Amino acid sequence: MAQTIFGEAINQAIIEEMRRDESVFIMGEDIRRSVYGATANLLEEFGEKRVIDTPLSENGFFGAAIGASLVGMRPIVETLTSFMWVGMDQLISQAAKMRYMFGGQARLPVVYRATMFYGGGSAAHHSDRSYPMFMNMPGLKIIVPSSPADVKGLLKTAIRDDDPCIVFEDGTLAGSRGEVPDGDRLVEFGKANVLRQGEDCTVVAIAGSVSMAMNAAEELVAEGVSVEVIDPRTMVPLDKQTILDSVEKTGRLVCVDPAHKVCSAASEIASIVAQEGFWSLQAPVVKVASEQVHIPYTPALEKLVYPTKDKIVEAVRETLD
């Protein structure tokens, strides 16, 4: 076990998988010089053919990755969530739909690594947390890691998976540290992580909000409240059983989601529990998600948008009223 920074864990996963499998290559903007940190040392080890700097052409290179995957390569594409809008047609019309549309002929082992920068004054065009919009589209596996160990293990799984995966890398975690197990450790898709056992309320938290949920749970101990914290780790596939089992035990649910609240991942979890876990509930489900506004530049307003530890504490109290 080694203490590893989130970005380094991503870098390790890429290097290990590129060493393991020659069909893995990576493309994106400014990756050879590792502008965002996760692609350091790749060019030196793997050369220009497998580490490709692209022009600013998301439609072009998102699609080129799809075409390469169809004929046997395993491309990794580095991008930012906010640039995904530019290449949306390729992600939706091609990556998500091809396999089904062609009756199962297509195999698309392509991974899009999309960083979500938010919370740091990046304003409306660089702060997207868009995974719920992709959950709505069948055909894409949606990965939302919250720790260095998970981002490494999930990214490795994604690279070996034969379906299109989008790994949403939470930029607020970029400098976070955590223990990453040594060796070739994969994290399975669709297995939620129960980070903290509790009896009174279940908090399901996603990506950067997981640590806030853990801090909120710690704070609530002083009030004699025992909170169970669950990180789904992947939204597609979603481990709904772990969530339903937890709600059966606690009778209460708070869903924390850095995405906008309407049709959010939190909404989907709340709806599953409302339909399949209704008789376990002792209180209404509470969503703690981002306000339904664009991300304002000024820190004075931006700090009001996202879930916080205090909002989660308040939501848990609401379920206990």
Place this chain on the structure above:
Amino acid sequence: MAIISVPAPCGLSRTAAVRDRRQAERGAEVNIDKELLRLMLRRMWTIRHFEVKVIEVHSAGEFTGGAHPYIGEEAVAVGVCAALEDTDYIAGNHRSHGHPLAKGGDVKGAMAELYGRVDGYCKGKGGSMHLADFSIGILGESGIVGSSVPVATGAALAAKIRGDDFVSAVFFGDGASNQGACHESMNLASIWDLPVIFVCENNQYAVTTSYKDSVAVEHVADRAVAYNMPGVSVDGQDVIAMYEASMEAVKRARSGQGPTLIEGLTYRFDEHSLGLGRVRRGAYRSEEEIEKWKKRDPIEIFTRRVVSLGELSEADCEAISEEERLKVEEAVEFARNSPYPEPSELHEDMWANPIAVP
């Protein structure tokens, strides 16, 4: 083959060229193996009979949805695919029947797909606009125009990375030539010297909008100048001209010299789509224009030429047409008798590594 250079736009180097558009009518000699000539004629007839039949059975209500006849444009896909190997890849667009049939795709599977049956290429899940047969390099047709251009470019990127010698060709229309995906892909292919052939089927109308009103240059091929690749505007009614231009492009691609843009100047004899309702012809193109183009039927042009040169006999040509007509008739019977998918098929084929259905 005569190459006439055109004034290059913006004072850039002259990479675009316009082929002599009437060499077929002039009866210029051909230097192509007879078997290949037969194959080209055969595939043009396969497509023609297929489309004629599709219009008939679609009008009779035998299947639903849109379908986009390729009648009049056969020489483009056939000329390009005649220059490809089975191990090469193609991708295409909504006007999709001609491309896979030109690549040698199974006629029965294509027809069964239009009928939405389990024996279709895509088990009935794709339909007319999404024919694909990966077993012979047909990476699929895209209903979103221009959207398959990056995909074909990516297949070529894989060839470059691995050092494979396959090439990919992608078909798109004059309308799609205005899509960002096309422009981005041509730039990518050129900076990376990818083995891809961009084939613009300029049938002159994006539904009802003339390319003269939507493309800023005289020929779509002129745009190649901006991507520093060869661009050539070819008579799209002349399958031999299309084949020869494609052979040059394939040779360049396979030898690592990068992409080529080929514009096949052609014409859609029928309307944009079946099932869309009939657009009154005079509303966007004149009867005179349509009749003028119908006189340049690619199959007639080819047949006249090879017969007059003594390459094939009239009887040969008629026999080929009849064989293909029967093949299409059989395909319709096959499609009619093929079952619809079971309801249990609904959730199949979503994932290569399956996950639980939400």
